[in-house]
Amino acid sequence: MPRYKLTVEYDGFPYVGWQWQDNGRAVQQAMEEAVERFAGERVRLQCAGRTDTGVHALGQVAHLDLADAWRTDTVRDAINAHLKLAGDRVAVVTAEQVGAGFDARHSALKRHYLYRILNRRAPPALGHGRLWHVPRRLDAGAMQAAAQLVLGQHDFTTFRAAECQASSPVRTLDVLDVARSGDEITVRASARSFLHHQVRSLVGSLEQVGCGRWPPAGMRAALDARDRRRCGPLAPAHGLYFVSVDYPPATRESAAK
Known part of the structure; x- marks a missing residue:
């Protein structure tokens, strides 16, 4: 049974997140219906990573098994055609055939996220959602200094x-850069x-540094407290993008056409 790796882009605004839910349409639902x-x-x-309501993706990765061996360009284009017919804001950017041992979640080496903040008095006319x-001025330099204090395993x-349902709160943060x-x-x-909510929690706390409510060292103090009550306000979901996932080179067997 052939396995396909899909790189997926979506506008998270109309969806209840990646995973099927009872309270609205999910990205997973839209894609599975298109495949069927x-x-x-x-x-x-x-x-590779289940996104929450309103979170966008530039390079989400998913895998699926099909009974027939379709051309990779057919898989990509056929899914996209049915997504378009359904009015979904989801697109398969690439499709690749991979080995049976590839798993979008468990084979991942690293995940990359981007958070966007518009920092000006005027509201966005084009980037809403x-x-x-x-609107208040943020000091990106202070935010960057604070971000470096929480890198590493903590x-x-x-x-x-x-x-959050993770068995341990310990994670290794490799990059947290503000520009x-x-x-x-x-x-x-x-x-x-x-x-769960780690990136949005970090961004909301960095905003507290940027506006001057916290000194940069306050970021590390909040981390060391190991207390959810010390976190800044949770940043909104609609500024967050799942950008890409790194995998071992051996997982790729054929390039998308």
Whole structure:
């Protein structure tokens, strides 16, 4: 049974997140329905990281098994055609045939996220629902200094959702970089895995540093407290993007056409 790796882009605004839910349409639901319409099979897609309601993706990765060996360009184009017919804001960017040992979640070496902040008095006219508008001036330099204080392996209980189901709060944060370009501030985060709401919790706390409510050292103090009550406000979901996933080179067997 051939296995396919799909790289997926989506606008998270209309969806209740990646995973099937009873309270609305999910990205997973949209894709599985599209696959069934084109291939005549009911499948279950496994993804690299389940995103929450409103979170976007530039390079989410999922895998699925099909009974027939379809050309990779056919898999990509047929799924996209049915997604378009259904009015979904989801697209398969690439499709690759991979070995049976590839798993979108468990084979991942590192996951990369981007958070976008529009930092100006005027609200966005074009980016509504795709970034966090913060009208008060933020000091991106102070935010970057604070971000470097929480890199490495730590107990991230402070920056973890109360309902997080991970067995341990310990994670290794490889990258947390803050940069300004004009009116936009971006926060980039990379790690093998993240806790539920970890990136949004970190960004919300960095915003407290940027506006002067916390000194940069306050970020490390919050981390060391291991207390969810010491976290800053949770940054909105609509500013967050799942950018890409790194895998071992051996997992790729054929390039998308």
